[in-house]
Amino acid sequence: METKVAVVTGSNKGIGFEIVKGLCQKFNGVVYLTARNEERGRQAIRKLREFELNPLFHLLDVTDEESIKEFASHISKHHSGIDVFVNNAGILDFDKSVPSYEDAKKLIDTNFMSLLTISKILYPLLKNDARIINLSSDWGLLSNIRKQVWLDTLVKDDLTVEEILQFVNDFLTAVKGGKNTFVSFAGQHGDYKVSKVALSALTFVQQRQFTEQGKDISVNCVHPGFIKTDMTKGMGDFEPERGARAPLYLALEAPQSQKGTFVWHDCHQVNWDD
Structure with missing residues (x-):
């Protein structure tokens, strides 16, 4: 019988680490802990082995297309496909509520653009009944956006990936416009809000695409709660x-x-666009 496979990105610490731990305890298959730093990834593996859990480690930098391709090659060589894929990798500089253009672009590249590369390279390896879980945020609710054109666009039933990219690029243009333009788009920490709103919107678009293709793949996004991690400075x-x-x-x-839903940290579904 073929072995099931679960993958968690950015999982050497924080929520990702705990997701790997939970999967190792309850998932009937192989669990991949991935990280962009090999030493930190292997330290996390050793920590889980203290609990008598045995995830596999693989290097994966979600912002590096070659790294994603190498991981896809590994999965293709050793497994028949992927059953569970958790897009957990993400960054946030809590100290920079109004970031520079370079910092905003780096955050959006990590938190959102990486999903487009992952979709292109790794999603073809998903099994027909696979589950994709996208880690969003309460800052990923549409109400975090202040620009009316995007409030109107992102709720369309026929929204496209191209339109989500236009939304992201419009925001990056606003960042270049200075603090007032930035804040009028999405408020403080607008780069993080835009990245997570884009991720949430992509969840619903990709679910529609899989359904149209006749695949039973489920794509859902989730607000895990305000969690004490390094990213939140322990708050x-x-x-x-x-x-x-x-x-x-x-x-x-x-x-x-359950497909194309936004799930709250207590597991109930909420309306993304209220």
């Missing part, structure tokens, strides 16, 4: 283990018919 309402609860629910317990 938050919950520990990382609690942040893994809803992503693990979508990976392991949710009905396969």
Whole structure:
């Protein structure tokens, strides 16, 4: 019998690490802990082995197309496909509420643009009933955007990936326009908000595309809660283990018919565009 495969990006610490831990405990298959830094990734593996859990490690930098291709080659060589894919990798500089253009672009490249490269290279390896879980945020709700044209565009039933890219690029242009233009687009930490709104919107577009292709793949996004991690400088309402609860629910317990939803940290569905 072929072995099932789960992959979690950016999972050497924080919520990603706890998702890997939970999958190792409950998922009937192989679990890949991935990280862009080999030493930190292997340290995380050793930590999980102390719990008698045995994930596999693979280097994966989601911002590096060659790294993604190398990982895809590894999966193709050793497995028949991917059953669960958790897009967890993400960055946020809590200290820079109004970032420079370079910092905003780096964040958006990591948190959103990387998903487009992953979709192109790794999603062809998904099995027909695979589950994709995108880590969003309460800052990934549409109400975080202040520019009316995008409030109107991003809710369209026929929204396209190209239009989401236009949204992201319009924001990056606003960053170049200075602090006032930046804040009028999405407020403080607007780069993070835009990256997560774009990720949420992509979730719904890709779900529609898979359904149109006749595939039973489910794509859902999730707000894990305000979690105490390095990214939040230790601030938050919950520990990382609690942040893994809803992503693990979508990976392991949710009905396969649950598709294209935005799930809150307590596992209930919310309206993304309220």
